[in-house]
Amino acid sequence: MKKIIFAAIAMIAVYLVWSINSAKPTNNTLTISGPFEFHGTDMAKDGHIYSRLGVTQSLTQLKTTGEVVPLLAERWSVDENGTRWQFEIRQGVKFHDGQSLSAKDVAASLLRAKIMPGVFAKVPVKAINAQGQNLEIVLETPYLPLLNTLAHFSLGVLSADSFDSEGNIVQFNATGPYQVVELVAPHKVSLTRFNDYWGNKASIEKVEYLAGHRSESRALQVQSGQTDIAYTIDAISKQNLENTDNVAVQSVNLPRTVLLKVNNHHPYLSDSKARQAISLAINREGIASNVLYAPGSEAYQLFSSSQNEWHVDQHKPKRNLELSRQLLTELGWRKGDNGILQREGKPFKLTLVTYSDRPELPMIATALQNQLLDIGVQIEVSIDNSSVIPAGHHDNTLELALIARNFGMTGSPLPVLYKDFTNKKGSDWGHMNWHSEQLQNDLTKLVSVSDPAQQHQLTQSIATVLAQELPVIPIVYSSQHVAYNKSLTGLVVDPFEIDYRLSELSFND
CATH class of the missing domain: 3.10.105.10 (Dipeptide-binding Protein; Domain 3)
Known part of the structure; x- marks a missing residue:
């Protein structure tokens, strides 16, 4: 009789463990806490949020060493006078609504940036011409840091129909590995993975970004498991978190x-x-x-x-x-x-x-x-x-x-x-x-x-x-001090604060 009872208990225990594991959701949502609010979709003012979260992309990007490498532009050349730049726009890139990226879209984004406050406003642009996948930027005088400038967050490319006739943004249609599901200014952005992304697709399906001013609160959130990553924590919180079992801290000058x-x-x-x-x-x-x-x-x-x-x-x-x-x-x-x-x-x-x-x-x-x-x-x-x-x-x-x-x-x-x-x-x-x-x-x-x-x-x-x-x-x-749950792998802290590289992250199950 005792053997039957023990066997029954064992079977119930196995069933409960199986039930719990079956009901447990997979790690498909990344929660981020950061200090920076946003107020809309104006790339000149709030482009840093969308660039960091992997929603928008520019023609060029910076490696952590500062080297300029291709992003939405596959290659480029410049004439011997340094005033006529030719860019070949990457083939096979789709916007979040399914449209294909063309040079016309890039030109629309750059022309809007030219009339807005920001780093591109000072570039001596004479003309921007687009045909198919070929973009030409003609300068009045040589401007050597052009490729660096084009990596700036304010120059994230949106589709041409994202702008009305006066250059105002009427829809937010970008090319990054994540797309916006919900914006609740000034504190919350909800994202989902863009499955037609042209590059390596994100491992984590959903991202929630929450803005909170107090560094101590962000540190406590990541320590308690409420968030997976806390950006820009203070030095005292960094020291405290380094002694915890479930949180690691990365720092970069x-x-x-x-x-x-x-x-x-x-x-x-x-x-x-x-x-x-x-x-x-x-x-x-x-x-x-x-x-x-x-x-x-x-x-x-x-x-x-x-x-x-x-x-x-x-x-x-x-x-x-x-x-x-x-x-x-x-x-x-x-x-x-x-x-x-x-x-x-x-x-x-x-x-x-x-x-x-x-x-x-x-x-x-x-x-x-x-x-x-x-x-x-x-x-x-x-x-x-x-x-x-x-x-x-x-x-x-x-x-x-x-x-x-x-x-x-x-x-x-x-x-x-x-x-x-x-x-x-x-x-x-x-x-x-x-x-x-x-x-x-x-x-x-x-x-x-x-x-x-x-x-x-x-x-x-x-x-x-x-x-x-x-x-x-x-x-x-x-x-920059970034605290994160040790279940995450692939975190790279960008010294230029342009891209959090969220698509490279995954959870260790």
Whole structure:
């Protein structure tokens, strides 16, 4: 009798295990948590979301080494004058609605990008011609970083009928390995695998992207299993997660600089001596070591030594409070009874705006607030939505902003610098109200010169002017920390922040 009972129990146990395993869903949904909101389908403003999630693709792409390789363009050539480019558009590519990609579609996307703010607006395009799978871009003058520029997220290709007669996007029809199922701005994107994708098809069927500002919350979500990947976590969360059994962390140094965006028309900041004084008062080594837990990431110029052609050797003016105070005295500032500098009866008081999308920025802002008080400069920190910074740039109300700028988003910083510094007003995420004839002339020469020795001379000249005049004030160089569930394989962190390479991911069952 006992044998019969044990046999029955064993059979029931086997049946339960089989039932549970049969009912268990397969790993077909990838959940991602990131800091960045989106507000629509405007490629100039929100293209980074769709590029990173594998929805849109550009003519070229960047390998992690920075090398430009083909994507939607299979091959290209340029004439001996450097002004007539021929691109052969990849055969067999379908849009998400089933249409075939042609050069006409690429031309429509590029022509729209030309009239929008962004890196392509500054390219000296004379004409864009399309016939079949052949695209021709004719330039007024040579523009050497064209292939790098074409890899930018804002130049993701949509079908020609995605635009109305005025260039507005009326449908979002792209070519990537994932297609959009649902957009709930500003926080949620739902994707599904595009089964007619021209390249290697994604292993994971569905993707959910959720935007959340707090780094600590994203880290807890991946630790608890609520999300599979958490992008852009802070240094403290990184340390905590490295001790967990189910989560791994990947980190990569980025060509991104945390910097102070300065309103160079502000009466307190218009003189380069004032900007130099502020820079000399900043304890960058302390911020790098004690805020970011990344000794050696302090930035005394815009470009790190890894971007050696843009890095000025021996330029490392460390914190010097005595010289900082001397420069401010030369500008007429005197310390008041409360320790705050005064000039003509007004205190040296500024508002610094930053945002929490980058978790390190509010902490760095607080450190700067304390450090600048040592020279009598009073800083009021305002943590707001990141959109406040472009708005303050345009209406000229912005005084200081702490931002993170990726100068390598096209592999080379040249397209971004050319866009920013050939415009006296600057750009939303670049300088503000500053101009240098020498810098503009050097940049204009650099985009068309092919001689390596002359290129080196010009890049060093540009980097030196930026380091001395400080139209923006560099603080530290950035790293990207990505936490992910150890059941995932194939994760590659893109240093240029263009593509998360989600189609290369799979679950270990």
